[in-house]
Amino acid sequence: MLNETETARAILAVCGVGLAVSAGRDLRQSHEFGAGGALAWAVVGAYPHRCPPAVRALFVGDRYRAVLAVQCAAGLAAPAVAALSAPGSAVVACVLLTTLLLGLHRSDYGTDGADQMAALAMLTAAVTLTVGGTVGRLFLAFLTGQLILSYLIAGVAKLVSPTWRDGSCLAQILSTDSYGSPGIAAFLRARPWVGALMAWGVMVLEVTFWLALVVPGPPRWGLLAAGAALHLGIAFTMGLTTFVFAFIGAYPALVFTAAALTG
Numbered sequence: 001m002l003n004e005t006e007t008a009r010a011i012l013a014v015c016g017v018g019l020a021v022s023a024g025r026d027l028r029q030s031h032e033f034g035a036g037g038a039l040a041w042a043v044v045g046a047y048p049h050r051c052p053p054a055v056r057a058l059f060v061g062d063r064y065r066a067v068l069a070v071q072c073a074a075g076l077a078a079p080a081v082a083a084l085s086a087p088g089s090a091v092v093a094c095v096l097l098t099t100l101l102l103g104l105h106r107s108d109y110g111t112d113g114a115d116q117m118a119a120l121a122m123l124t125a126a127v128t129l130t131v132g133g134t135v136g137r138l139f140l141a142f143l144t145g146q147l148i149l150s151y152l153i154a155g156v157a158k159l160v161s162p163t164w165r166d167g168s169c170l171a172q173i174l175s176t177d178s179y180g181s182p183g184i185a186a187f188l189r190a191r192p193w194v195g196a197l198m199a200w201g202v203m204v205l206e207v208t209f210w211l212a213l214v215v216p217g218p219p220r221w222g223l224l225a226a227g228a229a230l231h232l233g234i235a236f237t238m239g240l241t242t243f244v245f246a247f248i249g250a251y252p253a254l255v256f257t258a259a260a261l262t263g
């Protein structure tokens with residue numbers, strides 16, 4: 001079993017890549033953060049930001065592009081650093097946490113559950129790598145709880161939806177402009193039983209994922225593999241790649257906490 005430091009380094013390695021992907025995406029659209037862009041500071045900074053002027057200065061134009069560049073570079077380096085150096089891992093985790101929080105504080109426009117999970121995962125990694133011990137284990141347990149709640153709440157919300165229960169929701173989602181995959185949507189419309197089977201598979205997985213905390217090894221790994229397959233499938237069909245890294249990156253915390261609970 002990995003100890004708390006090794007677990008935090010595993011979280012850093014996976015989530016770091018996701019943060020690099022996110023920062024790289026924003027850098028490719030960096031004109032949106034400049035003057036006249038939809039995400040220019042003159043637009044997103046119109047409401048009060050309770051932070052020092054020196055921090056607000058990082059939210060403008062080229063300075064914010066530099067923040068994104070640092071996040072991208074640190075995220076790309078995270079897997080190698082996590083594999084080689086515990087002290088270096090702590091530094092990279094703190095850098096990534098700082099850049100991520102700066103971005104979230106600058107504007108929450110366009111953010112989603114992946115950003116929130118990534119922030120909690122990076123906070124857990126940074127605290128565990130810098131403080132460690134009981135505090136680190138408590139943060140790993142907290143991240144595990146957040147992961148399980150995220151799946152459980154999502155699953156319950158789907159269960160009360162008629163369109164999820166009959167499976168028609170998947171074809172509808174995949175027909176949208178934002179998350180569209182027209183070929184798959186047409187396939188599901190022609191075969192509604194496939195959509196129903198897939199929808200119920202997602203719902204059952206999400207509401208039973210908490211069992212990974214208490215079941216023995218093989219079933220636990222089966223649940224984790226199913227969760228990973230779900231996120232990879234969503235990334236392929238809907239383009240939500242950051243969820244892969246944010247949620248799968250939190251799995252080491254669950255494995256560590258489950259081992260501590262079950263021995």
